Amino acid sequence: MAKSILKAFCFSAGLALSGLAATTAYTLANPAVGGAAMLTSKNIVENALNSPIHKTLVAAVKAAGLVDTLESAGPFTVFAPTDSAFKKLPAGTVATLVKPENKDKLTKILTAHVVAGKISAKDMMTKAKAMGGKYEMKTVSGDTLIAEVKKGALYIVDESGGAARLTVADVNQSNGVIHVVNKVLLPK
Template sequence: MKKTLLATFAVGVLALSTLTASAQKDPMVGGAAMYPDKTIVANAVNSPIHTTLVAAVKAAGLVDTLNGPGPFTVFAPTNDAFAKLPAGTVDTLVKPENKATLTKILTYHVVSGKISSKELAKDIKKGGGKYDLTTVEGGKLTATMSGGKIMLTDEKGGMSTVTVADVFQSNGVIHVVDTVLMPN
């Protein structure tokens, strides 16, 4: 009886440790693991759904900044988000002569600090259903909740949904979004 009880306890501990290990598993973004000990850029370059964003960050000269200590909260548009822009927009933005405009758009997706979705949801609730974030660019994003998801509204009235939240990095956190946000 004592051996059976110990064996059952051991199996339970093993199952619990397996469950805990899988709960701590690195999140996947676009089928690629994101590692909490790597920087925002180091992880983003491995995400197949963020190749446009990575190219834009390189063209804007923001690699060193986003590899820096931060911390940063990045609302990271996917390739599909960039594809929603009018035809030719991305090709035009990554040209050297448009670096200032590209930088303005990209830094509009970055907030100082490491803000989890749980903290953001709490701030939205505390703010009566909405919460304003000041971006590194200097503009405002308004966060709201809809159907349990965090929604962001840009200064032009465009809306984006956080599709993958809380991808923690060594220098901040990424929240994947489905639409490019535009500053004034």
């Protein structure tokens, strides 16, 4: 009897530990952004609102009227510039872009950061290597981004020749994936 109780206890403990391992693997599969948890059950906008390093991006998305689009089913791949990426733009650029009269220009810039579909960093790297080092993606704005591997790191190159490095990859969302980048991508 004691043996069967011990076996039952060991079996239950094993199940609990395997569940813990699965939870840990699940948590590790979706990295934190700016120290904030990014939940796969939330959409792109909900997680961006939770990110302490994407306040400028969230304000720009609101000013451009893109909240409903980025909350929709998607899926979308979003290259999300950090607040420090926006600070690299010339002084006054963001303040000018969020004005109502510049909504079209702001929308063009923001949608140049979005690709239809869900593309992981691994997929981009694999496709870039298979295509001679560069993988082209069409954005929602109609522009072209190029995924390029340089010294083992993944970069996204915009039509103006600017290269943004992925600093946090594969942040999965309920409606796509976010890749955090260190530069604002600019259409030509």
